[in-house]
Amino acid sequence: MKNIAVAGTGYVGLSTGTCFADMGNRVTLLDISEEKIAMLERGESPIYEPGLNEMIRRNVKAGRLHFTTDYAEALADAEFVFICVGTPSGVDGEADLQYVRMAAQSIADHMHKPLIVVNKSTVPVGTGDWVADIISGRLEEPMEFNVVSCPEFTREGSAIYDFMNPDRVVLGSRNHVAAEKVAQLHLPLRARIVMTDLRTAEMIKYASNAFLATKISFINEIAAICEKLGADVEEVAVGMGMDKRIGPMFLNAGLGYGGSCFPKDVKALEHMAIEQGDHPALLSAVIDVNQHARRWAIDNLTELLDGDLAGKRIGVMGLAFKPNTDDIRESPALEIAQLLQKVGALVSGYDPVAMANVARTNPDLRLVEDPYELAENVDALLVCTEWNEFKQLDLPRLKACMAQPIIADGRNIYQPGLMQELGFVYRAVGRGETFAVEPGFAFA
Ligand code: UGA
Numbered sequence: 104m105k106n107i108a109v110a111g112t113g114y115v116g117l118s119t120g121t122c123f124a125d126m127g128n129r130v131t132l133l134d135i136s137e138e139k140i141a142m143l144e145r146g147e148s149p150i151y152e153p154g155l156n157e158m159i160r161r162n163v164k165a166g167r168l169h170f171t172t173d174y175a176e177a178l179a180d181a182e183f184v185f186i187c188v189g190t191p192s193g194v195d196g197e198a199d200l201q202y203v204r205m206a207a208q209s210i211a212d213h214m215h216k217p218l219i220v221v222n223k224s225t226v227p228v229g230t231g232d233w234v235a236d237i238i239s240g241r242l243e244e245p246m247e248f249n250v251v252s253c254p255e256f257t258r259e260g261s262a263i264y265d266f267m268n269p270d271r272v273v274l275g276s277r278n279h280v281a282a283e284k285v286a287q288l289h290l291p292l293r294a295r296i297v298m299t300d301l302r303t304a305e306m307i308k309y310a311s312n313a314f315l316a317t318k319i320s321f322i323n324e325i326a327a328i329c330e331k332l333g334a335d336v337e338e339v340a341v342g343m344g345m346d347k348r349i350g351p352m353f354l355n356a357g358l359g360y361g362g363s364c365f366p367k368d369v370k371a372l373e374h375m376a377i378e379q380g381d382h383p384a385l386l387s388a389v390i391d392v393n394q395h396a397r398r399w400a401i402d403n404l405t406e407l408l409d410g411d412l413a414g415k416r417i418g419v420m421g422l423a424f425k426p427n428t429d430d431i432r433e434s435p436a437l438e439i440a441q442l443l444q445k446v447g448a449l450v451s452g453y454d455p456v457a458m459a460n461v462a463r464t465n466p467d468l469r470l471v472e473d474p475y476e477l478a479e480n481v482d483a484l485l486v487c488t489e490w491n492e493f494k495q496l497d498l499p500r501l502k503a504c505m506a507q508p509i510i511a512d513g514r515n516i517y518q519p520g521l522m523q524e525l526g527f528v529y530r531a532v533g534r535g536e537t538f539a540v541e542p543g544f545a546f547a
């Protein structure tokens with residue numbers, strides 16, 4: 104049992120802290136937001152993450168998980184403090200480090216015994232050294248501390264599973280003993296551990312996210328070529344993925360990547376390279392292709408709806424940036440909904456869990472209670488997020504609700520053959536064809 108403090112109760116901090124508590128440690132979750140801490144104390148999670156609420160309650164009950172807004176309290180007995188605060192995109196894509204700075208300063212102001220400072224936030228290469236400088240420059244009397252970089256590789260929506268079953272744990276530090284101690288914390292996970300220097304660990308994180316984003320943009324570019332040449336990108340991805348050197352994951356063509364990580368991290372890495380006088384052509388192309396992937400929806404809907412979207416009723420299925428989360432940051436769905444509204448389309452939206460967040464950020468978007476209500480009298484439906492709920496819909500019922508049976512499937516969740524049989528005008532990403540409505544079909 105170790106005493107651990109975790110600064111920041113966003114997706115990363117909450118899942119990290121709760122999982123460490125579940126592994127038997129005593130964890131204090133710290134946030135400067137009184138509102139978030141009050142919610143946690145009431146037994147409510149400020150975010151939607153499958154399984155997290157139950158795990159929080161279980162560990163609070165067992166006396167292993169505590170919450171506070173007070174650094175002095177969190178650091179009183181801590182041997183480790185994890186920095187898990189946000190690093191949003193600043194000007195020019197540069198990561199904004201104001202919250203990391205504030206955390207480092209507060210740690211320096213409140214630590215009173217040796218401490219291992221573990222950085223989990225995604226930060227530009229060199230930030231670990233910068234955090235060490237902030238802390239040592241602010242300490243009133245010399246005290247031993249070490250900074251270890253332990254980047255985050257969990258995905259939203261499967262954060263607990265990913266934390267408990269990591270492909271690897273990366274630890275970077277100038278001090279081998281400190282890194283060993285952080286490795287000990289992870290031993291119950293029986294994961295492979297990679298030990299490096301601080302900057303290399305920070306770079307492993309960026310390079311990993313940038314590579315996954317590259318895979319997505321790559322398959323989206325192939326999808327566009329497939330459409331022109333009449334090939335099926337879904338089969339292409341299966342055929343490619345069987346090659347062990349390529350692997351099957353992250354080859355799902357669609358409307359491009361979103362969320363709080365890939366868009367921000369690829370831009371931040373591009374920015375770091377440019378600042379060093381480099382010309383990161385591949386990273387810039389990944390960003391361009393991703394932007395272009397959103398256009399698929401606009402271009403296809405325009406074509407399917409007689410060249411003009413003004414006044415057309417369009418239902419957007421799925422608003423979260425991906426399934427199993429209520430996170431709408433950089434969500435392709437919302438970006439596309441805004442583009443559609445700009446050209447005069449009448450847009451409605453539905454999402455199984457993200458609607459409360461959307462109501463706050465996009466008050467102009469009409470929200471409805473279920474997929475069938477969304478389909479009511481629309482000229483077209485656009486699938487933006489591949490929620491399981493959408494895969495199991497009663498499609499004839501859905502069609503009967505629509506003014507025109509047009510579906511643009513931006514996540515390739517339906518079978519083109521079946522959609523054709525059911526009489527939909529169906530278009531999917533990288534699958535070549537528009538399936539015409541059977542002759543003689545009358546719109547409901
Ligand atoms: C990503 C990484 O996968 C994690 O390893 C990392 O820890 C995390 O960022 C982070 O840096 O904190 P996350 O953003 O939660 O995780 O979600 P992903 O499942 O990676 O999906 C990111 C985006 O790519 C989503 O918009 C998703 O729809 C899209 N995507 C993913 C595709 O368009 N195609 C695919 O084949 C896979």
